Amino acid sequence: MVKIKLNGEKMALIDNISLYDLVRSNFSLKTSFAVALNGEFVSKSRHRSIIINSDDNIEVVSAHPGG
Amino acid sequence: MKIYDVTLKSNIILGSSRYPSPKVFQNCIKKSGTNMVTVAIRRLVPGSEDFLKIIKKTKCHILPNTAGCFSPKEAIVTAEMARELFETNLIKLEVIEDDSTLKPSMKGTIKATEKLMDKGFKVLPYITDNIKFATTMKSLGCKVIMPWGSHIGSGRGLDNFSKLKTIREELLDTTLIVDAGIGRVSHVCQIIELGFDGILLNSAVVNSKSPEKFAESLALGMKAVQNSVKAGLMTQRTFATASTSNKGKPFSK
Numbered sequence: 001m002v003k004i005k006l007n008g009e010k011m012a013l014i015d016n017i018s019l020y021d022l023v024r025s026n027f028s029l030k031t032s033f034a035v036a037l038n039g040e041f042v043s044k045s046r047h048r049s050i051i052i053n054s055d056d057n058i059e060v061v062s063a064h065p066g067g
Numbered sequence: 068m069k070i071y072d073v074t075l076k077s078n079i080i081l082g083s084s085r086y087p088s089p090k091v092f093q094n095c096i097k098k099s100g101t102n103m104v105t106v107a108i109r110r111l112v113p114g115s116e117d118f119l120k121i122i123k124k125t126k127c128h129i130l131p132n133t134a135g136c137f138s139p140k141e142a143i144v145t146a147e148m149a150r151e152l153f154e155t156n157l158i159k160l161e162v163i164e165d166d167s168t169l170k171p172s173m174k175g176t177i178k179a180t181e182k183l184m185d186k187g188f189k190v191l192p193y194i195t196d197n198i199k200f201a202t203t204m205k206s207l208g209c210k211v212i213m214p215w216g217s218h219i220g221s222g223r224g225l226d227n228f229s230k231l232k233t234i235r236e237e238l239l240d241t242t243l244i245v246d247a248g249i250g251r252v253s254h255v256c257q258i259i260e261l262g263f264d265g266i267l268l269n270s271a272v273v274n275s276k277s278p279e280k281f282a283e284s285l286a287l288g289m290k291a292v293q294n295s296v297k298a299g300l301m302t303q304r305t306f307a308t309a310s311t312s313n314k315g316k317p318f319s320k
Contacts, residue, residue, distance in 0.1 A: 007110040031117045034108065034148035039140065041147035059110065061148055063119035066107025066134050067082030067219075067269030 005057045013052065020047040023060055033062045068265045069242055070103065071157065071189040071210055073128055077101045078259070078289055080130065080244065081282075082269025089121045091278055096125050098282035100289075103128040105159055105267065107135075108149050119152065130191070132159040137172075139179035146183055158183060159213070159246075159267075160192045169219045169247075173200045180207045193246050196230035198237060205238055212238065213246035213267060216258065220270040222250025225257055235262040252288035259292040260300065 002013040006026060013022070019035065019042065027033065035042045036059040042050060052058070068078045077100040084107070086092035096104065104127045106118070122129060131149035136142035139162055146158040162179050164172030171193050180190050184207060191211045194200045204212050214234055217223035225231060226248070235243060242265070245258045249268040258266055266289075275281035313319065 027111055027113055031111060031115070032119045032152055033111050034152045036144050036148060039144060041144050041151075043151060061108040061152075062111040062115070062117065063122060063152060064107045064109035065082075065084040065086070065118060066105055066132050067084045 002052060002054050004052060004054070007058070007060055016051050016053060018048050019050040019052060019058070022052055022058065023047065027060060031062055033060050035060050068244075069210075070128070070130075070191070073103075073157070075101070075103050075128070075265075077103075077286070078265035078293070079285055080105060080265065080267040081272065082267070083118075083122065084269050085273040086278065087273075092121070093125060094279045095272055095282040096127060098279050098286060099272075100286040101127065103130055105130045105132050105269070106153065107132050108145060108152060128157075129153045129155055130157050130159050131155065133161050133179075135163070136161060137163050137166075137175075139175050139182065142175070142179045143182050143186075146179075146188060147186070150188070156187055156189045158188050158190055160190050171195060171200075171215070173197065173203075176200075177203055177207065180204065180209065184208050191244075196227050196234065198230065198233050201234045202237060205241055209241070211242040211244065213244045215247040216245045216254065217248030219247040221248050222271055222274070223248050224250055224254035225261075228257070228261065231258075231263070232261055252284050255285060255288050256292040259289065259296060 002016055038057050068075045079099050079101045080103045081101045082105045106129055131153050133142040133145045136145055142162050162172045162175035163169050176192050183190050190209050191213055192204050192209055193213050196214045201212055217226040243263045244265045244267050245263055246267045250271045255266055272278050272281050
């Protein structure tokens with residue numbers, strides 16, 4: 001099991017999957033989003049090549065009202 | 068008003084938070100005459116509406132913020148995610164040092180600005196009315212600086228006129244925008260009369276009973292004060308000066 005944190009929630013993956021697959025399986029790709037992995041920004045061009053490992057902390061964000 | 072290489076048609080920037088509906092938000096944009104709105108980023112919730120689509124429909128320039136960041140590191144990563152999401156190098160930088168006053172951290176803002184400038188961002192820092200804070204931001208290359216008028220969301224207006232005036236007098240070629248504390252149209256007039264270029268506000272609009280009407284009054288107030296400043300304001304004097312001539316006054320010797 002690959003134990004990770006996704007947007008602050010603990011979860012376990014059966015296998016090491018790509019960052020792209022992790023986002024795709026948890027969110028609608030119709031919504032625009034950006035990602036940080038372990039506190040570092042990860043550009044869209046790298047989502048497919050990055051493999052999720054145990055203890056990774058992933059933040060997936062989107063546009064939100066703000067002042 | 069110039070925001071780096073973007074020229075806005077209005078001197079008003081609106082926040083996009085806490086509107087009762089997207090429709091009211093869109094109406095407020097129209098009524099205020101603004102074409103720049105601030106937006107934030109937050110964790111994506113499955114099934115949530117894509118706020119970016121609502122923003123894009125307004126055709127406004129987008130100014131992402133780093134609201135809620137308490138460290139330079141957090142603010143930098145937030146800015147990088149915002150740049151990819153909103154496809155803009157502009158970032159309204161907020162690095163907060165105190166949760167209750169939402170006072171910006173001078174040390175943290177300087178550190179984040181240095182890094183963000185290196186990464187090609189066009190930084191609009193949210194600062195206090197401290198002159199040293201303002202001049203440091205300018206020396207780091209910020210062409211737009213946003214001092215607070217008073218605490219965010221307070222609606223108190225300008226706590227310290229003379230400090231803001233000093234910033235204006237020191238930074239003649241910098242776009243200066245009062246970012247926080249605006250509660251009334253009269254505050255807008257004071258800000259423009261001080262020589263500031265513009266305003267950024269959110270709470271005053273959405274806390275009004277009629278946000279659309281308030282947004283319209285903002286545009287009218289801004290136009291009125293800009294016209295009066297263009298016309299020329301009289302010099303203030305310490306003593307009274309009679310406006311009616313004494314020539315021909317009855318009962319005089």
